[in-house]
Amino acid sequence: MDNIGKELIKLFKSHRNFLAAKLSEIDLFPGQDGLLYHLSVNDGQTMSELVEKLKIQHATLFTMVERMAKSNLVKKGKHETDKRTSRIFLTKKGKNTIGKLSVIWRETENQLLKNFSAEEKKTLVNLLTKINNNLNK
DSSP states (O other): OHHHHHHHHHHHHHHHHHHHHHHHHTTTTTTTHHHHHHHHHHHHHHHHHHHHHTOOOOHHHHHHHHHHHHSSSEEEEEESSSSTEEEEEEEHHHHHHHHHHHHHHHHHHHHTTOOHHHHHHHHHHHHHHHHHHHHHH
16 A cells, blocks of 8 residues: 555544544544534435435434434434435434534644644645545546
8 A cells, every 4th residue: 555545544543533532522423423414404304315415324324313312412203295204303402512513623623734834724625625536536
């Protein structure tokens, strides 16, 4: 494996571990922040919509929703016209958690870019965008 691949893997692991530690401070597990974010943008999405947005398996989302419902972060409701389909909604506690997540995401980004100049940040974003585009062609 080339050096870039190794460094990306180390970066992703470090980011995941840093974020996981921050999320645990507010009793969240990795991935749950993404679900809360998508519901904050558009509350009441179906499981299928969320599976597509989160890029995870339906069974994974089902388990996540069940766990988060037990923690009173989300609740399931029936679809208005298709009773077989569930919609997922934020609870009051879930909505309050979004504010805490915003702080965590800001802290994480600040830590990631600590000691970077404005020009370095801009260059980094451009390079990461190029890498992402290369992998998604």
